[in-house]
Amino acid sequence: AQKITQTQPGMFVQEKEAVTLDCTYDTSDQSYGLFWYKQPSSGEMIFLIYQGSYDEQNATEGRYSLNFQKARKSANLVISASQLGDSAMYFCAMRPRGGNKLTFGTGTQLKVEL
Amino acid sequence: EAGVAQSPRYKIIEKRQSVAFWCNPISGHATLYWYQQILGQGPKLLIQFQNNGVVDDSQLPKDRFSAERLKGVDSTLKIQPAKLEDSAVYLCASSLDRTAGNTIYFGEGSWLTVV
Numbered sequence: 076a077q078k079i080t081q082t083q084p085g086m087f088v089q090e091k092e093a094v095t096l097d098c099t100y101d102t103s104d105q106s107y108g109l110f111w112y113k114q115p116s117s118g119e120m121i122f123l124i125y126q127g128s129y130d131e132q133n134a135t136e137g138r139y140s141l142n143f144q145k146a147r148k149s150a151n152l153v154i155s156a157s158q159l160g161d162s163a164m165y166f167c168a169m170r171p172r173g174g175n176k177l178t179f180g181t182g183t184q185l186k187v188e189l
Numbered sequence: 190e191a192g193v194a195q196s197p198r199y200k201i202i203e204k205r206q207s208v209a210f211w212c213n214p215i216s217g218h219a220t221l222y223w224y225q226q227i228l229g230q231g232p233k234l235l236i237q238f239q240n241n242g243v244v245d246d247s248q249l250p251k252d253r254f255s256a257e258r259l260k261g262v263d264s265t266l267k268i269q270p271a272k273l274e275d276s277a278v279y280l281c282a283s284s285l286d287r288t289a290g291n292t293i294y295f296g297e298g299s300w301l302t303v304v
Binding site for chain 1: 222230231232233234237245278280282292293294295296297298300
């Protein structure tokens with residue numbers, strides 16, 4: 076079974092600053108994918124970034140980067156140059172190689188302030 | 190490319206009534222998911238389809254929830270009879286297939302309130 080842990084229920088960051096959202100995971104699978112999603116108040120889950128367990132380089136997508144430390148089983152999301160529109164709930168999720176079941180963490184509520 | 194479409198967006202029903210949600214995945218996506226997200230929690234998988242077959246429905250409360258994807262394209266999720274604890278957002282999602290690296294795309298969700 077997979078488990079995702081997000082220990083920060085809420086985070087504040089000032090506009091234009093960088094912020095790191097923590098995610099640790101537990102799995103017995105050797106091959107898996109890690110995802111981050113953003114959920115604004117409208118409810119839609121917006122895909123941000125993906126990291127494969129065998130990818131040697133950390134994933135980056137624009138202002139988003141994933142700090143992947145396989146040995147520590149962590150997959151932290153880094154948002155650079157925060158914008159007011161980044162205020163939302165952020166979920167870390169994992170999917171095993173077999174592809175069944177994307178398992179989500181409990182989320183981190185990010186608030187970007189002026 | 191059109192995203193995952195869901196309807197209705199909002200529904201309020203009384204307990205013991207029934208409700209149905211509809212989902213049209215991204216064109217060409219073989220895998221379709223229904224997730225339940227209770228306020229303050231992460232989404233929980235209810236059921237996963239591969240084309241028109243069920244892959245995983247282990248967390249679907251089968252005494253009251255049912256889902257189908259008859260032609261392997263769009264899908265409906267039904268709750269009958271509804272309970273107060275069914276109040277949640279029901280998210281439909283799709284992906285090309287079950288490969289771990291394939292992104293799962295979500296719709297805007299159907300918000301259900303049971304009173």
